[in-house]
Amino acid sequence: MACVKFPWELMEEILYRVPSLSLSRFKTVSKEWNTLLNDKTFIKKHLALVRPQFRLWTNSKVYSVDVSLNDDPNIELRELPLDIPYVIDHRTTNFLPCNDLLFCASWWSNKAVVWNPSLRQTRLIKSGEEHFRFGGIGYDSGRPGKGYHIFGHSHSRLSVNGNTSKFIKRFYITKFESNAWKCIDDVSLGENSIGGDSLDNNNVSLNGNLYWTTNSYDTDEYLIQSFDFSKEIFKIFCVLPRKKDSSDIPVLSVFRGDRLSVLHKFKGTNNMEIWVTKNKINESVKAVVWMMFMTVSIPIYKDSKPSYFINDIYEKRLVMCCSDENGKACVYIVKDQARKKIQLGFHVSEFSHCFYDPSLIPIPSETSGQKISNS
Incomplete structure (x- = not known):
């Protein structure tokens, strides 16, 4: 032939x-x-x-969930090689997308991995600090080539007047081209809400900056805080639409590639609201305006945190990966009043899934001793 x-x-x-x-x-x-x-x-x-994808991790396997948003939405589930080095327990590892790479950081280790699943490339990041937790990844948006920066923090006890002590949270950053960590700030726990628990498991990277949710110690408001890698500063970015007394911990996501979205689940119910920022997120934004995108009722497992993305290119759609009311992994696809549930058939823990856009962008080349592995 x-x-x-x-x-x-x-x-x-x-x-x-x-x-x-x-x-x-x-x-x-x-x-x-x-x-x-x-x-x-x-x-x-x-x-x-x-097509957008989710990544799911069980105790021993990793899967890609490829979502097709045609007239009859469906998914393609594929098992992938579990080839992330240095991450010991995927059940206690957070996964943060940034520029189509995945940042993988364990709660209990001073090591993290930058990973491109499509190219099967990884890069190990180490910290020499004790009690260190990685917070996320970003880049200096003003630099050519967008050199990546890694962000984290450590806790230590500081003696005061010889007989009392208080916890100090120190923040650090390192650049991809360097193995050196730089201390950028000292913050006393209890005096500042910067770097609350949400920093480690509810953050997003957008335009090089890191954003996460927390709550005000003085009011019932939920806030978004941010860290600007180019200026090396923290700031309160905005107040979220719902208060703490009515909503569970809000879940951030990136919308249209240049905006933020937030999912609020109301306490004791299956009801959820999804809000989006009206304008692009950049330095020229003076006041953040939130618009209601969708309301929906979806039963999910108690205290679990869903991963989701929203699409409004042709019509409003929500795609959510979560544990259902029985603790089983599933994907919900919502369009207007229609809701389709696709069961995945295995248990998945709270932090073992994330939304991910596959990419052929390679991890930056090896410099200064940081090694890239091609599995």
């Missing part, structure tokens, strides 16, 4: 729609294909067309 040669333009259109996990293997087909798949224009268009 004669080999059929497709026009190059048609081949490009086909490759734009191939999932990243499969596309990465095609780099070895030919020099021409390798050049195309590394081209920035191709990567940008591929990112615009690729």
Whole structure:
């Protein structure tokens, strides 16, 4: 049978729609294909067309959940190699997307990993501090190449007047091109809400900055705090639409790639509200305006935190990965008043899933002793 040669333009259109996990293997087909798949224009268009995914971790396995938002929404569930080094227990590891990379940090370890699941690349990040917790990843938006920065904090006890003591939380950052950690601030616990528990498990990275939810010690308001990696400063970003007395811990997500969304679940009910920021998030924003995006009722497991993304390109849709009321992993797809539940069939813990946009963007090259592993 004669080999059929497709026009190059048609081949490009086909490759734009191939999932990243499969596309990465095609780099070895030919020099021409390798050049195309590394081209920035191709990567940008591929990112615009690729279907969003969730990553799910069980005790021994990791899965990708590929979501298709056609007229009959469905998912594709695939088991992936569990090849993240240095992360011992996936049940106690937080996963934070940043620029289509995943930042993986264990609660009980002074090590973290930056991971591109599509390329199977990893990079180990270490801290020499005791009682250290990684907070997230970002970058200096003013620098060419967007050099990545890692953020974390440690607790220590400081003696006062020789007989009393108080806890001090110290904040640190390190740059990808350096192994050195820099202390940026000292904050006394109880005197400042910066770096509350939500910093470690309810944060998002947007435009290089890190955002997380917390609550005011003086009022019942939920707040978004942020850390600007370019200026190395903390600030109160805005107040959230719902107060603490009516809502469980709010869940942040990125909307349209340049805005924020927040999911509020009302205490003691299945009712949820999703709000989005009206304008793009950037330095020119003086006042954050929130708009209601959707209200929905979804039964989820008590005290569990869902992962979600929203889409309004053609019509408003919500896709949520969570534990249902029986503790089983599932995906809900909501459009207007229609709600579709797709059961995944295995137990999943609170922090073992996250939303992720697959990408062919490689982890920055090895410098100053930081090693990149290609599994």
